[in-house]
Amino acid sequence: MNKSEEANKSFKGKKVLITGGLGFIGSNLAVRLVELGAQVTLLDAMIKGHGGNIFNIEPVKNKVEVKFNDLRDEKEMDEVVKGKDYIFHLAGQNDHTLSLKNPFPDIEINIKGSAVLLEACRKSNPEARIVYTGTRGEYGPAIKLPVSEDAPINPKGIYELSSLTVQKLFKIYNDNHKIKSVTLRLTNVYGERSQMKHDRFGVVNWFIRLAIDNSIIKVFGDGSILRDFLYIEDAVNAIIMCALCQDAQGEVFNVGHNKAYSFLELVKSIINISGSGSWEFCPFTPERLAQEPGDFYSDINKIKRIIGWSPEVDLKEGLKKTITYYEKYKKMYW
Numbered sequence: 001m002n003k004s005e006e007a008n009k010s011f012k013g014k015k016v017l018i019t020g021g022l023g024f025i026g027s028n029l030a031v032r033l034v035e036l037g038a039q040v041t042l043l044d045a046m047i048k049g050h051g052g053n054i055f056n057i058e059p060v061k062n063k064v065e066v067k068f069n070d071l072r073d074e075k076e077m078d079e080v081v082k083g084k085d086y087i088f089h090l091a092g093q094n095d096h097t098l099s100l101k102n103p104f105p106d107i108e109i110n111i112k113g114s115a116v117l118l119e120a121c122r123k124s125n126p127e128a129r130i131v132y133t134g135t136r137g138e139y140g141p142a143i144k145l146p147v148s149e150d151a152p153i154n155p156k157g158i159y160e161l162s163s164l165t166v167q168k169l170f171k172i173y174n175d176n177h178k179i180k181s182v183t184l185r186l187t188n189v190y191g192e193r194s195q196m197k198h199d200r201f202g203v204v205n206w207f208i209r210l211a212i213d214n215s216i217i218k219v220f221g222d223g224s225i226l227r228d229f230l231y232i233e234d235a236v237n238a239i240i241m242c243a244l245c246q247d248a249q250g251e252v253f254n255v256g257h258n259k260a261y262s263f264l265e266l267v268k269s270i271i272n273i274s275g276s277g278s279w280e281f282c283p284f285t286p287e288r289l290a291q292e293p294g295d296f297y298s299d300i301n302k303i304k305r306i307i308g309w310s311p312e313v314d315l316k317e318g319l320k321k322t323i324t325y326y327e328k329y330k331k332m333y334w
């Protein structure tokens with residue numbers, strides 16, 4: 001039995017909470033954990049403009065408990081964390097461009113909300129094991145590629161700074177209060193169940209929508225910026241395996257892909273696979289430029305070594321699966 005199969009067996013009968021469980025990553029995780037036999041509770045405030053979508057949990061809707069509560073509600077959080085073996089913390093404000101116009105949603109939802117969750121665990125369930133999904137944006141521009149966990153940290157926006165703050169909060173609670181957690185720095189994740197209504201986050205999915213609609217995809221600059229795009233199933237595997245690994249506790253891990261592609265290669269693949277859409281170059285908008293770190297791909301040696309995880313789905317295969325899903329369920333997402 002390999003590490004991933006072994007990990008999967010361990011969720012049978014376990015009580016699990018997923019904050020942000022109706023969103024993109026949270027709902028994919030929910031579907032997988034139900035398959036693995038876990039008793040899953042989802043907490044989601046369905047914040048406007050974010051990825052919450054009740055259709056995301058269609059395959060497991062009768063097998064999960066859904067709580068439409070806000071992470072910042074201290075009383076509710078004290079109750080909902082009780083008795084959970086694992087907590088996956090995915091609720092968050094993740095609109096990168098909004099954060100430069102208005103810093104308060106990041107401070108309120110990401111930083112304060114995460115502190116509320118941690119305090120609830122400290123008071124009502126100090127035994128739970130927690131995984132937090134932060135962003136590779138915590139690093140800011142890469143000084144050296146690929147970017148490893150000990151690289152300099154210079155986040156470019158408030159969203160990225162809030163993610164870094166939350167990562168440090170988890171580390172402090174892990175070290176001082178023995179609240180067991182693992183924090184992740186995810187690269188650009190794409191796949192089924194992401195929101196498709198706007199381009200403010202989830203760039204790969206947005207390009208897929210434009211292609212399916214037979215529209216023009218605008219490629220910023222000369223399209224040569226490199227990124228290690230990660231398919232959702234791989235991200236879910238990493239999250240699950242990190243939750244189960246004793247040696248992961250208190251650690252931060254990059255979760256990315258060992259193969260990087262340019263944005264132009266990405267766009268051409270999407271158009272090729274979907275058989276529709278076109279592309280053209282366009283200058284960066286000032287907001288995008290302000291947050292664009294340039295070439296970025298993750299060094300994933302640490303997670304490979306300690307957790308035994310590595311990505312299994314290459315870009316073309318991941319795009320095919322994603323495009324097939326949205327062609328079928330377009331009306332639930334457009």
Ligand SMILES: NC(=O)c1ccc[n+]([C@@H]2O[C@H](COP(=O)([O-])OP(=O)(O)OC[C@H]3O[C@@H](n4cnc5c(N)ncnc54)[C@H](O)[C@@H]3O)[C@@H](O)[C@H]2O)c1
Pocket residue numbers: 019020021022023024025026043044045046047048050051052053069070071072089090091092093094109113133134135136185186187188189190194195202
């Ligand atoms: N998708 C990516 O590529 C990516 C990359 C790096 C990090 N992340 C992080 O992973 C997490 C999940 O991302 P996602 O892509 O699934 O986003 P998403 O928007 O699809 O899901 C987030 C969910 O959190 C919910 N939510 C927001 N604020 C809440 C609150 N105060 N109380 C309760 N629920 C709340 C939203 O309603 C939404 O359903 C986020 O913290 C995001 O910053 C995502």
